[in-house]
Amino acid sequence: xxxxxxxxxxxxxxxxxxxxxxxxxxxxxxxxxxxxxxxxxxxxxxxxxxxxxxxxxxxxxxxxxxxxxxxxxxxxxxxxxxxxxxxxxxxxxxxxxxxxxxxxxxxxxxxxxxxxxxxxxxxxxxxxxxxxxxxxxxxxxxxxxxxxxxxxxxxxxxxxxxxxxxxxxxxxxxxxxxxxxxxxxxxxxxxxxxxxxxxxxxxxxxxxxxxxxxxxxxxxxxxxxxxxxxxxxxxxxxxxxxxxxxxxxxxxxx
Amino acid sequence: xxxxxxxxxxxxxxxxxxxxxxxxxxxxxxxxxxxxxxxxxxxxxxxxxxxxxxxxxxxxxxxxxxxxxxxxxxxxxxxxxxxxxxxxxxxxxxxxxxxxxxxxxxxxxxxxxxxxxxxxxxxxxxxxxxxxxxxxxxxxxxxxxxxxxxxxxxxxxxxxxxxxxxxxxxxxxxxxxxxxxxxxxxxxxxxxxxxxxxxxxxxxxxxxxxxxxxxxxxxxxxxxxxxxxxxxxxxxxxxxxxxxxxxxxxxxxxxxxxxxxxxxxxxxxxxxxxxxxxxxxxxxxxxxxxxxxxxxxxxxxxxxxxxxxxxxxxxxxxxxxxxxxxxxxxxxxxxxxxxxxxxxxxxxxxxxxxxxxxxxxxxxxxxxxxxxxxxxxxxxxxxxxxxxxxxxxxxxxxxxxxxxxxxxxxxxxxxxxxxxxxxxxxxxxxxxxxxxxxxxxxxxxxxxxxxxxxxxxxxxxxxxxxxxxxxxxxxxxxxxxxxxxxxxxxxxxxxxxxxxxxxxxxxxxxxxxxxx
Numbered sequence: 001x002x003x004x005x006x007x008x009x010x011x012x013x014x015x016x017x018x019x020x021x022x023x024x025x026x027x028x029x030x031x032x033x034x035x036x037x038x039x040x041x042x043x044x045x046x047x048x049x050x051x052x053x054x055x056x057x058x059x060x061x062x063x064x065x066x067x068x069x070x071x072x073x074x075x076x077x078x079x080x081x082x083x084x085x086x087x088x089x090x091x092x093x094x095x096x097x098x099x100x101x102x103x104x105x106x107x108x109x110x111x112x113x114x115x116x117x118x119x120x121x122x123x124x125x126x127x128x129x130x131x132x133x134x135x136x137x138x139x140x141x142x143x144x145x146x147x148x149x150x151x152x153x154x155x156x157x158x159x160x161x162x163x164x165x166x167x168x169x170x171x172x173x174x175x176x177x178x179x180x181x182x183x184x185x186x187x188x189x190x191x192x193x194x195x196x197x198x199x200x201x202x203x204x205x206x207x208x209x210x211x212x213x214x215x216x217x218x219x220x221x222x223x224x225x226x227x228x229x230x231x232x233x234x235x236x237x238x239x240x241x242x243x244x245x246x247x248x249x250x251x252x253x254x
Numbered sequence: 255x256x257x258x259x260x261x262x263x264x265x266x267x268x269x270x271x272x273x274x275x276x277x278x279x280x281x282x283x284x285x286x287x288x289x290x291x292x293x294x295x296x297x298x299x300x301x302x303x304x305x306x307x308x309x310x311x312x313x314x315x316x317x318x319x320x321x322x323x324x325x326x327x328x329x330x331x332x333x334x335x336x337x338x339x340x341x342x343x344x345x346x347x348x349x350x351x352x353x354x355x356x357x358x359x360x361x362x363x364x365x366x367x368x369x370x371x372x373x374x375x376x377x378x379x380x381x382x383x384x385x386x387x388x389x390x391x392x393x394x395x396x397x398x399x400x401x402x403x404x405x406x407x408x409x410x411x412x413x414x415x416x417x418x419x420x421x422x423x424x425x426x427x428x429x430x431x432x433x434x435x436x437x438x439x440x441x442x443x444x445x446x447x448x449x450x451x452x453x454x455x456x457x458x459x460x461x462x463x464x465x466x467x468x469x470x471x472x473x474x475x476x477x478x479x480x481x482x483x484x485x486x487x488x489x490x491x492x493x494x495x496x497x498x499x500x501x502x503x504x505x506x507x508x509x510x511x512x513x514x515x516x517x518x519x520x521x522x523x524x525x526x527x528x529x530x531x532x533x534x535x536x537x538x539x540x541x542x543x544x545x546x547x548x549x550x551x552x553x554x555x556x557x558x559x560x561x562x563x564x565x566x567x568x569x570x571x572x573x574x575x576x577x578x579x580x581x582x583x584x585x586x587x588x589x590x591x592x593x594x595x596x597x598x599x600x601x602x603x604x605x606x607x608x609x610x611x612x613x614x615x616x617x618x619x620x621x622x623x624x625x626x627x628x629x630x631x632x633x634x635x636x637x638x639x640x641x642x643x644x645x646x647x648x649x650x651x652x653x654x655x656x657x658x659x660x661x662x663x664x665x666x667x668x669x670x671x672x673x674x675x676x677x678x679x680x681x682x683x684x685x686x687x688x689x690x691x692x693x694x695x696x697x698x699x700x701x702x703x704x705x706x707x708x709x710x711x712x713x714x715x716x717x718x719x720x721x722x723x724x725x726x727x728x729x730x731x732x733x734x735x736x737x738x739x740x741x742x743x744x745x746x747x748x749x750x751x752x753x754x755x756x757x758x759x760x761x762x763x764x765x766x767x768x769x770x
Contacts, residue, residue: 049600054600054601057541057545057601058538059538061537061539061542062537062541
């Protein structure tokens with residue numbers, strides 16, 4: 001009050017306010033710049049390595065050929081595969097299974113790295129869990145037809161290399177925590193899974209039905225997820241025995 | 255009563271007499287880049303470092319090469335008295351001798367070749383094969399105090415032996431290797447000169463060469479794939495084994511192919527031929543060759559707790575620690591220690607990773623240090639207890655060598671400030687000297703794709719900046735700022751007697767030190 005009545009004080013006050021605004025604007029600009037730098041950095045990385053070949057490339061080179069009698073399997077997928085084993089639920093301890101999931105990937109990206117991350121490891125079985133990010137068009141617009149061609153190409157590549165194929169259903173989503181169904185409409189998931197099941201049957205692949213075990217109605221069961229999209233440890237606990245059974249079927253052991 | 259003055263006189267005499275030399279690239283045949291005899295530059299005095307002189311030489315750059323790191327001979331008997339001389343080699347087959355006290359040219363030798371170079375200069379006239387003299391020479395004592403011989407390999411593949419005092423031939427030029435190859439810094443050990451070649455320049459295979467000075471016989475050995483292009487040439491152990499990394503090539507030792515690994519060869523004392531005595535292949539060698547991540551760094555060899563160890567690295571940006579008794583263990587694929595990635599998260603084959611050579615020193619407490627330059631951003635998961643801000647373009651990373659329960663490791667100690675393409679450091683009296691070379695290292699561009707040409711890279715290059723860092727903490731003590739006006743490619747630092755030398759693309763030799 002005293003400052004405001006005094007002309008000098010008023011000037012000081014005005015200057016202080018202006019300085020605060022400038023600092024706030026500068027800070028705001030700084031935050032915006034950092035956010036933009038992050039986006040540019042991510043886009044640059046995507047441009048340099050769109051298929052994610054650098055994620056597992058070095059590790060792949062260090063893996064020795066399978067021992068005689070080893071039932072090696074590779075799990076190829078996106079974030080749902082990549083996250084498997086990062087919590088308390090471990091990724092098939094003691095099993096010769098390799099996790100080759102990369103977050104946010106679509107079937108087109110998986111197709112590009114199929115030779116390096118799957119064929120190169122000489123597995124007997126590949127478990128492909130893909131499609132949820134195609135549905136969400138994370139890498140640009142994708143139709144079911146485009147996605148289907150990528151899955152078919154991966155299946156054919158596997159077959160000519162003597163690798164048996166397990167095609168997993170796309171997992172369900174729910175709006176339990178935030179809106180997930182806008183990007184991944186539940187009806188589209190069901191339709192896509194129908195195609196995967198049919199194609200698996202027609203191509204001599206094994207269909208792995210995660211969807212039915214994880215869903216209640218059309219929704220991912222709330223207790224099996226932390227965000228309505230990705231399974232939690234309990235969710236992976238439901239998926240693991242199903243994957244084991246599918247691999248056994250592919251190997252002709254069941 | 256007379257003891258004190260006598261002791262004092264001896265101490266003074268020793269101080270004055272203990273001059274330092276830098277007779278070979280990397281300082282010694284182990285390539286430690288550690289100037290043990292430095293007395294003038296220190297953590298307290300280095301802040302006063304100034305540009306003492308700058309000398310423009312008439313060497314014509316070829317592609318991106320110009321001058322190599324100078325060699326320093328502290329006391330050479332010349333016709334006009336003893337002098338401290340810097341010998342600097344230029345890519346256009348030139349050797350310059352400079353009086354370091356005055357920064358003036360004493361003599362110049364241009365090798366007149368009997369070989370006619372092709373019109374395009376080298377393999378294809380590209381950056382990788384500039385033609386000309388490409389190996390930093392080496393100096394050896396000539397048997398008499400104050401007399402030294404300079405050994406240099408010219409473009410035509412001849413080995414020249416010159417008197418450091420006046421540049422005159424002390425022996426006729428002798429055949430060393432085929433013309434137009436690309437040898438790297440010469441290393442002199444037990445009267446044998448070692449080097450290796452890379453990039454298949456001149457259509458020549460990538461080979462290790464050893465010239466036996468006593469017999470003039472040349473021994474060779476080749477890894478059958480993978481050029482050897484460690485910046486400071488090979489490193490040589492105490493038992494005379496010559497080690498070097500091999501560049502891109504298949505790792506298939508069963509069939510005699512040793513690409514993307516490290517090899518050790520030794521001269522047969524009877525026949526003077528070279529024999530492979532040890533080798534190591536990284537467990538992910540297949541990935542390294544697929545992504546052009548050469549093992550292209552000169553190793554460094556040092557003693558630690560009674561063992562002779564060796565560290566090496568490559569473009570992938572990983573450090574390896576090895577025992578020279580068996581560098582890869584029984585399976586030739588298991589070093590003592592293999593570090594996580596320090597940089598090159600993007601798997602960039604041109605502008606990231608570890609390039610050049612390493613360095614090693616021991617502090618007063620007996621701690622053994624290994625230092626490496628890195629290019630590009632630091633890996634997001636690599637940390638050191640002491641860091642100096644964001645590393646965007648490169649840095650120096652310092653490790654302590656440690657052994658616990660028989661397991662050896664390189665423990666990160668500090669990461670320096672950002673440097674634009676950090677180059678191999680030199681250590682002297684507790685100070686690390688390093689520089690960002692300012693070179694445009696890109697080889698591929700969004701608009702044209704792969705275009706590794708000097709025409710593109712030279713305009714994109716800026717200028718080098720020399721830094722002095724506290725060797726224990728990595729703290730910046732001094733910087734040349736913008737005093738160095740040009741950049742350099744494939745050069746390096748030399749240091750002796752209070753002076754640090756750096757040459758630039760525009761054929762200037764800079765000498766920094768403390769003014770008397």
